[in-house]
Amino acid sequence: MSSPNQYFVLIVPACAALLGIAMIYCWSRLRDHRYLLWIASGYIATAIPMGIHSLMPTELLARWTLPLSSMYLLGVWAMAQGVALRFGGRSHVGGACLIMATTLGLLFYFSRVDDQLWLRLLILNSGLALLVALPAKTILYGHAPTLPLRTLLRASYLIVLIYAFIRVAILATVIPHDGQLELTRSGFWLLMLATNMFISIWLALAILTSTAMSIVQTLDHERSRDPLTRLLNRRAFFEQVKKRLELYGHNGWAVLTCDLDHFKSLNDTWGHAAGDRALREFGALLARTVRQDDLAARFGGEEFVMLIRSTSLHTAVLVAERLRSSVMNLPIAATAHTLTASFGVVQLNSNGDINQAIEQADRLLYEAKHAGRNKVIWRAS
Template sequence: MSATAEQYFPLVVPATSLLLGLALLAGWRSLRDHRYLLWLAAGYICTAFPLAAQILMDNARLATWSVLTGALYCAGSWATAQGFALRSGGRVPVPAALAISLLTLFALFCFSRLSDVLGARIVFLNLGMGLLLALALPALFGREQPDTLFERLLSRTYLLLVAYAILRPLLAWLLAGWFTSSGLPRSGLWLWMLAFNLLLNLWLLFLLLGGLAQQLMGELRHERNHDPLTLLLNRRAFFEIANQRLQHDPANHWALLACDVDHFKQVNDTWGHAAGDNVLRQVGVLLQQMTRPGDLVARFGGEEFVLLLRCADLATAARVAERIRAGISEMHCSPAKQTITASFGVTMVAATDDLESALERADLAVYQAKREGRNRVIASPSQGGTDSIHLIHHSSL
């Protein structure tokens, strides 16, 4: 076998596949939660070695090593399918993947050791790889995925990859008569297919990394905007989103509810901070359950929560706060199963420039509720200060 530049130049394709696999492996080491990166790395790496062997060997040697190279091709296709399935929240069925792999290897054995038929090996190997890759399609198209440009392009590119693997031997047979060729790795069509395979894999990796970057940005945005304990909006995110809502939808009537858990320091001092954290988490869950999906629920810090609701008037907002107050008073989330209560301040928000003032009015109403015995809802009209605060509910502790 002569060592020519024409022979070794196609090694760029498996070398690139190997480097892409190593890059994905390095990415997985930094992002262990994204296990699909490990499977995709294995898919690229496992495919690189038999592809290099296919370029360097003549047809006689390919027949000798066809079962081993076929096993690596099947492993690479299986790992790739598993990676895409895991990324979409599914898994490749092991019995089906194992059955396809064994049948493919059996066919390669028969048409290399028992009878040397190059065309049959090409058909069965590519068909097996295509079927293994197709095992990820139910996860990609059968589950609800984020409707983003990257996700749409990624799913359609993967479908193209499956179709290409299955149809590749048919195209080669029709266009170049591979099955009777003695120089398969050196044919012009083979080089064109290598180039197309390289471009397809680079495009697929670009989409994968683009989708991963988009996902990581979303996770970072979520961490920036949410309280880590209750997973509610934090103070900064609340003001940002609330101002957007008030600017873009000024025709609606908006109500601001401030909530403060009563005697929270006693819970921490008596039962420890773990018990206090559990109380805050349970209150956060209840607030989300008793509000609508479009309402804003935030933890401002400590035991203080703030809500922005669409409400027709102050009386309606006060009734919502009363239902939440009653729900909290029925909770038993401390180690002693003692009752947890909260005090509420309610006011209406006139416009974006009224948000800070509305929060001050709601806070004053909460302080008034605390002074008058806690576990109550007090509403404050949009105009006026503490003199205009009036009692909605009273419950002695």
């Protein structure tokens, strides 16, 4: 006869299954986040045998060892795979297959040939711990520079890893070897379920919070970028300029404004698709040119602005000249148009205002246009 406590502990696998279903729903809305499907599969795959074990009398455990243990192993590997994917890596399939095959082989022997419950518990949990450890190098030491809350995720994974091996140590020392343990009615089982629930909820919250932060980061990135060239847009440029000047001061900066020459003629002659290709190529050139602290933005149409670290006006002019020369080598597919650009360069002084510097660089840019285009004209701010 099942006790009320057995039905009560079904709360734990039910919570795990619900967390898995929630992640599947999130994945259905966010198909780019494939790791959610792996982790959800892991939660559901472990919830099913956990629930069955909670209702199963001890005398039936040996008969159901292989199918239920297979679900535990597959579920834990799926969760490890999902967390590894979150960090840009993956769990080792070959290693996972070896661990699962070895674990199931030993479980078969100690359930069908020599029925030893305590050894089955030790073997299964050792296999689970090894599966959790498989992607440890990727997760703990891998590079994930754009991953929000990566420290929290790494800490959460480390907690799961340590718990998995502590559980093996506890089983090796606490579980009686005489086969008298009523596993599913024991305090140990209840404690293990409670711990599993706490860790499962913690890991799920860390994963979902990280996912939400990634979405916010992506939306903010899209809001800040010109959709065609992927450079900063005007609003984001001024936001970043403010941060740069507050952090480093006004000295050591130069403003470059640039405009593609005869762009209207390119559009009229070869079509807007050719114009878009020219803008993308030029935007890519600017993106390759900027360094870590530099900024490049498309202000609209064929107009671009850069803020670069420059100790002198001469250095900034050299950068503009290199860009001017490189523009003429940009390929524009299906056209015979040679692309050129005009530049205005201003060195920002210690009291300089960025808006005034851009206006002054614009005036120099128009001087370059009137002087025949494909030129760089400069002046100190």
